[in-house]
Amino acid sequence: MPYFDAASSLPLHPVARQALLAALDEGWADPARLHREGRRARLLLDAAREAAAEAVGCRPDELSFTSSGTRALHTGIAGALAGRRRAGRRLVVSAVEHSAVLHAARAHEANGGVVEEVPVDRAGRVDADGFGAALRGDTALACLQSANHEVGTEQPVAEAAEFCAEAGVPLLVDAAQSLAWGRVPGRWSLLAASAHKWGGPGGVGLLVVRKGVRFSPPQPADERESGRSPGFADLPAIVAAAASLRAVREGAAAEAARLRALVDRIRARVPELVPDVEVVGDPVRRLPHVVTFSCLYVDGEALLHALDRAGFSVSSGSSCTSDTLAPSHVLRAMGVLSEGNVRVSLPPGTAREDVDAFLEALPEAVRQVRAHLDVPAAESGAAARAGSAPESGPAPGGRGDAGAPPLTVDSRGKRCPVPVIELAKVIGEVPVGGTVVLLADDEAARLDVPAWCEMRGHEYLGADGHTYRVRRRV
Amino acid sequence: MPYFDAASSLPLHPVARQALLAALDEGWADPARLHREGRRARLLLDAAREAAAEAVGCRPDELSFTSSGTRALHTGIAGALAGRRRAGRRLVVSAVEHSAVLHAARAHEANGGVVEEVPVDRAGRVDADGFGAALRGDTALACLQSANHEVGTEQPVAEAAEFCAEAGVPLLVDAAQSLAWGRVPGRWSLLAASAHKWGGPGGVGLLVVRKGVRFSPPQPADERESGRSPGFADLPAIVAAAASLRAVREGAAAEAARLRALVDRIRARVPELVPDVEVVGDPVRRLPHVVTFSCLYVDGEALLHALDRAGFSVSSGSSCTSDTLAPSHVLRAMGVLSEGNVRVSLPPGTAREDVDAFLEALPEAVRQVRAHLDVPAAESGAAARAGSAPESGPAPGGRGDAGAPPLTVDSRGKRCPVPVIELAKVIGEVPVGGTVVLLADDEAARLDVPAWCEMRGHEYLGADGHTYRVRRRV
Missing domain, CATH: 3.90.1150.10 (Aspartate Aminotransferase, domain 1)
Structure with a gap:
């Protein structure tokens, strides 16, 4: 039965499974302890860190294992913002970042910070020049995904990183969707990723902070993973994550x-x-x-x-x-x-x-x-x-041609795609040039009514609250 | 080779291993997804939650899986403090809580909160009346471990919970060390625990928040685990944690x-x-x-x-x-x-x-x-x-009897236990009633010099900075 949701999570890679099983016997002790069980665990952790760092293209001491990609993003963003507080409190993100980035941005705003979202084109791509133009003297951090998790569009990360480097602003790259396919190019400063996207176990993320990047780990303090991921980790899962990243890169x-x-x-x-x-x-x-x-x-x-x-x-x-x-x-x-x-x-x-x-x-x-x-x-x-005949059609309010009152369709209380369907049903009832008024309180209408107009060649006249106006053109 | 560090971490319990292996094939998908792989993962997660809740003695919807016991404590404390912000900003903790609790308390202080540490007796035990007396009208939260992680002393959690209930203050119990042995008694409000302490995998903690307890999940927001543990979890590890908790409880x-x-x-x-x-x-x-x-x-x-x-x-x-x-x-x-x-x-x-x-x-x-x-x-x-003869003895500053200038030993720059050893070496050189002055900048001296005096029957006259004064009594 084909599973086509790889961008959400992948089954465990055979190499991950093998590494996990091998590490269960050696990797259960606290790597911070001095006894032999602790030292054995430490060796596994060090080896996993080296393997992951090699795959990312960073130094091992720049890489921390976190408990998820989401945590890597939350911690990376909060730590970089705190470390750069003197520079300012502005955070630049693309409008299509993962919700973990946007939630961290909302938290920053709730703490008095300022967030600027850089828009994307109809293909979901950020314009590198536009991204660069959003950087200002008080920008503490910029975030850009390597590729979008919903539509797959690659972002111009290397170009954005150049603009950031010139402006002295660290760039955090969410590489969750792309790290399996290769290193992230360019002079980025921070990087986050998630193991279950490449066939590693859940519960393992990566946070990379380049040497020289100002970073202040979020409180409460904890001594593990350079202060960047509190708590006792699942070491066999980390070992499996690192081993499988290396394995998927081979082919x-x-x-x-x-x-x-x-x-x-x-x-x-x-x-x-x-x-x-x-x-x-x-x-x-x-x-x-x-x-x-x-x-x-x-x-x-x-x-x-x-x-x-x-x-x-x-x-x-x-x-x-x-x-x-x-x-x-x-x-x-x-x-x-x-x-x-x-x-x-x-x-x-x-x-x-x-x-x-x-x-x-x-x-x-x-x-x-x-x-x-x-x-x-x-x-x-x-x-x-x-299709069957409509059981209950819309209630036309009148035949709206250029001079007549518009035809009104009330789709309030109906969820997508019903409002657009009801709009489509009546558009033929007005003459070309006539207007249909659609009442719809489903949030999707804001997106789908103009998209439908574009697909069908009608004119979208705009919305006022829950009232949408469309002019028949064909 | 005997491993006697169980309070730090335990090897994987055979039941945990079995459950982990069984869940690897079914538990890799995102339980939030609607497809069959997601639904299968959801079933595993629900079953693990029910098993863990039964072992804790709470409702399944009160229990969240976190990425560690440390995270459970950090989130539990931050969330309860935020949820009770109107009541006040005072946090009561025992002086012997796990460092994760004390680090969260430091973070609360850094945010303008007030922390009150309740002392313990020489056995490491909190006095329940004293704990109750520390609760005030503006106390937002109290924290007490079920048993101490370093010396094993049990705390009077049930009595403390009664005082808290009377005062209308939620009690968070750190049950990391005791949950393997049984449920935590009494009317506690929040509970945290850690699976690798009972033979479950690392990277799995529990946070229980009783219904009716005001709780405001820390930002950034995330929809998983009632907003109490962001990110994609290691579901097979959670399954193993729940299964092994049930197993260890049996015997x-x-x-x-x-x-x-x-x-x-x-x-x-x-x-x-x-x-x-x-x-x-x-x-x-x-x-x-x-x-x-x-x-x-x-x-x-x-x-x-x-x-x-x-x-x-x-x-x-x-x-x-x-x-x-x-x-x-x-x-x-x-x-x-x-x-x-x-x-x-x-x-x-x-x-x-x-x-x-x-x-x-x-x-x-x-x-x-x-x-x-x-x-x-x-x-x-x-x-x-x-013992061999001392290679380099202390430099006596004089024979300090009641009337003479005290004998001075300079142990600055030396780490424990050297300062106490040097003190012990010279105590016989002053007459009974005479005084020795010890100069020591190792932090352990503050604890070990008075402890040595008590063990040896000498009189500890106190410390002033790095200067300790001891009177020979025997």
Whole structure:
């Protein structure tokens, strides 16, 4: 059963499993103790640190093991901000950083700091010049991911690092998604990563702080890991993390090329196979194994379940999934459609046959979901073939042409993708040039109504609170 | 080779290993995901939470898994203080809490909070009435360990919890050392523990927050574990932790009785076998498996190495070990001798023969260490038999009797136990009633000079900076 959620977590790599088992007998004692069990544990820890540092491209004493990538980011950001307090309290981040970075940024704001978000283009990519322009004299730290975790777009980290170096601002790179594929290029200052993204165990992160970077470890104090990760760690897991990072790097270039071709195939075939799909993210400057697309008139959670029943495990950045109430901040920053969102991230070793099977199953899964919603027949050929008549249509408020009062659709209290579906149903009832007013309090509408207008060629006139105005153009 | 440092960390329990291996295949996915791998992980996590909650005696939704016991304490303290900010900013802790608690207390002070340390008696035990008396209207939180990690003394947690309940102050119990042996009694509000203390893996802690306790999770925010432990956890390790806690509880009562008898034997025999030893901690109200003693005129690190060579792994709270610069705060709060300190903590299953072998090896190990120091012959019969003549004696400043100027010994720049040894060497040179002035800048002298006076029957006249005054009485 194909698991296509590698960007979330990978099964344990065989080398990680082997290293873990080998370390269980030697790695349980406290490496800070002087007795032989402690010394043995210390040797394992030192060896793991050297292996991880070699893979990252840093000195062993610059690398601390943390209890997760999230902790590495939280600690790295707080420590660098505290160490640079004299320089200022401004934090620069891209708008599409991992939520762990954005949560740390919110915590910084709550403490009186200032956060500046650098926007991205429609492909989810930061403009390096724009990033450089955001650096000011009072900027204490800048954060930029090596590649985006939701859409796979690579960021111009090396260029951003040059701007940072010139400005004397440390750059923290969230390398969680890319470290398996290679070292992060450029003159970065701090780096964070997470082992379960490369087939290591959960509960192991890396925080690298280059020598010379001012860093003040967050309180409370603790003597372990240079004061950067309090508490007694899971040493066998650390050993497994380091061993598997080295192992995945060995075949990384070849596997990246293979997965890149599979993803290219998905990117090309999905819009051919499924009507009304937007494939998002940079088609070239991207992670080898990640592709994300959004399906108009589709409930993301329902699509996940349909694909799960068909045997495919993927994830979604749609707001209409049970674990989120708002659409993914990444899709929002990109300004792309969020409904019916699917992220496919291929684990190393994914067979071409599994990708083909996914491409075969996807159209039917989307069709099923659309069939359960009142997708307008005129709007979606695929959906129309299976679509049933609307059980309860919108209540038209009037035929809004250029001179007449606009037609109003009340979708308040309805979750995505229903407001956009109800909008699509009535757009044909006004003349070209006429206006539809949509009332919708679901947060996704803010993203999906303008995205729908762009996909359909209508004019988005803007929103005022929960009131959206759209002019029919075609 | 007997490992007697159970209070530091235990080898993986066979049940933990079995559970870990079983969970590696099922527990690698993100339990927050909707796909089948995520749901399987979620089931494992839920089952582990239920098992751990049953062992603790709480509801599953009150229990969060953290990345260590230290993290559980840091988060529990910060969250309870923040949740009770309106009540006040006073934190009450015992003077012998784990350093993780005291570090969190220092962080609270650095943020403008107030910390009150409740003292302990010479056995390391908090007086419950005294603890209750420390609670005030503006006390936001009180912390008390279930049992001390260095000397094994049990604290009156249930009584303290009653005082706290009456005062409306939540009590956080650090149960790291005792949870393997049973539930913590009484009406506590928060509880922290650490899996590697009971034979679970490292990197797993527990934080319990009773329903109704005001708690504000520390920033940055994270959605996992009720916001109390950010980041992707090591789920197989959590499964192993919960399974092994249940397993060790099954035979806990019988094993506790057996280890208690072995510890009683050590407590009785060590002072018979080794001259000038102080066995510390409560002899009765104590953990079953921990005993601590200090050896006069002994360098703690040298003794650890001597015992290590003899095949025994123990730990030390002496300042003269390489990983600390100050004597243990626990011994300091108790006011007992810190030099030559040894903690013996027996793992479950320790054979009586191993304890006997330790008792046989200890006198020779102490003798060796004393033989390398200039222990005065008249002071230690055991040491005298092997002792060599002092290579360089102290420089007497004069024969200090009641009317004469005091004799002065300059031990500045010398580490423990040398200052006390040099004091012992010259005490016979002044008449009874005469005074010796000791100059010593090693921090352990503050503890060990008065302790030596009490052990030897001399009068400790006090210290002024690095100047100590002692009157010969016998």
